Amino acid sequence: MNITLNIWRQIDSQDKGKFVEYKLDNVSSEMTFLEMLDSLNDKLIREGKDPIAYDSDCREGICGMCGLYINGRPNGPQKGVTTCQLSMSVFKDGEKIIVEPWRSKAFPVIKDLIVDRTAFDKLIQAGGFISVNTGAAPEANAIPIKKEKAERAFDAGICIGCGTCVATCKNASAMLFVSAKVSQFALLPQGQVEAKERVQKMIKAMDELGFGNCTNTGACEAECPKEISLSNIAHLNREFYKAKVK
Numbered sequence: 469m470n471i472t473l474n475i476w477r478q479i480d481s482q483d484k485g486k487f488v489e490y491k492l493d494n495v496s497s498e499m500t501f502l503e504m505l506d507s508l509n510d511k512l513i514r515e516g517k518d519p520i521a522y523d524s525d526c527r528e529g530i531c532g533m534c535g536l537y538i539n540g541r542p543n544g545p546q547k548g549v550t551t552c553q554l555s556m557s558v559f560k561d562g563e564k565i566i567v568e569p570w571r572s573k574a575f576p577v578i579k580d581l582i583v584d585r586t587a588f589d590k591l592i593q594a595g596g597f598i599s600v601n602t603g604a605a606p607e608a609n610a611i612p613i614k615k616e617k618a619e620r621a622f623d624a625g626i627c628i629g630c631g632t633c634v635a636t637c638k639n640a641s642a643m644l645f646v647s648a649k650v651s652q653f654a655l656l657p658q659g660q661v662e663a664k665e666r667v668q669k670m671i672k673a674m675d676e677l678g679f680g681n682c683t684n685t686g687a688c689e690a691e692c693p694k695e696i697s698l699s700n701i702a703h704l705n706r707e708f709y710k711a712k713v714k
Contacts, residue, residue, distance in 0.1 A: 469495050469561035473508065475520055476568045481576045481584075487566070501544065501554040502527060502534060521580040527552040529693065532630030536581055537568040542632040542691045550630060550693045570631050572640040573678040587677045588629050591646060594673035598653055599661040617655045624651040626694050633688035633696075639680030644688040646670050647704035648696050654707050664711040671708060 470493045478485030492508050499507070502524050509519035523533040534551040538544035544554040559565060567581065575583040625648075633644035650667050653659025659666070682701060689698040 469497065469556075469559070471495055471504075471559060471562070472564045474564065474566045475581070477520070477580055478569075478577050480579060485577070495556055497555070497557040499556045500527070500552060501536075501538070501556060502552050504556055521578075521582050523582050524552055529553045530628060532628035533585075535570060535630045535632055535635065537566075537570065537635060539566055542570075542635045543693055548693060548695055550628075553693075570635040572631075572634050574640065574642070575631060575634065583631070585629070585631055587679070588631065588642070588645065590677060591642065591670055591673050592629075592649065594669045595649060595653075595666045596662050596669065598658050600658050611657050613656065621652055621655040623697065624648040624655070624700055627652075627696050628694060630693060632691050632693060634679065636687045636691040637680065637682075638685065638687070639683060640678075641682045641688070642674050642677075642679040643682035643701050643704065644692065644696055644698070646674055647700035650707055651700045651703045654703065663707065667704065667707045667711050671704075 470491070473490045473492060474487045475490060476485055477488045490508060490512075492504070492511070495504055495507070502522070505520060505522060512519050522536065525531040525533045527534070529550040529552060532550070535543060536551045538551070538554070543549060543551045545558050546554055569575075569577050569581045570583045572583075574587040575585060578584050627645060627648035629645060631645075634640050634642050650670060653666065654663050684698075684701070686698055689696065
């Protein structure tokens with residue numbers, strides 16, 4: 469199929485940036501979105517032009533680096549997938565596709581479609597560590613954990629830190645990301661020792677790094693490629709109020 473791409477080009481964080489139109493022919497519907505961009509870059513390189521800069525690593529929906537805004541939606545029109553998993557089969561022949569980087573004060577553009585997600589690293593650093601012994605793996609049944617709590621912790625722990633929640637939120641809030649990380653540890657015995665400090669420090673860091681407030685519109689849950697539940701934000705609030713009272 470033949471497609472037209474309007475792609476955001478920006479030299480660096482200081483550049484104003486602009487959309488540039490590209491036409492690409494003979495695109496296979498079996499390609500992923502990033503494979504299509506690879507094909508476009510091959511074409512640009514052959515023409516002696518500057519290729520489009522975009523992030524990717526695992527291309528298996530695990531690393532969270534590849535997130536792009538595609539036709540007004542984070543990661544495109546398919547639900548529950550990262551950009552690298554998005555299939556070109558969801559687009560039509562002759563379709564115009566608009567591609568942008570994440571838009572957030574906390575995620576400044578490095579170049580073209582690449583943004584700096586260092587703010588997420590700083591949030592994790594603010595959360596500190598958990599008190600667990602190093603060495604050999606303990607017996608699985610040494611610390612009994614209710615199945616329901618273990619499952620909730622696992623569901624929160626699959627967050628890949630891609631930034632989709634920030635990109636889709638009208639306030640650029642990182643509440644879903646922070647709540648997933650807080651819940652992941654708060655639900656397990658190993659995370660209890662530093663629980664009070666962790667939630668307070670992460671919320672403080674989130675405010676300092678320029679993320680917006682949560683207004684519970686639910687856009688983050690709707691667009692999250694790992695479908696992290698909004699209930700984690702309620703859990704985060706409970707942990708925060710509990711820490712403040714104590």
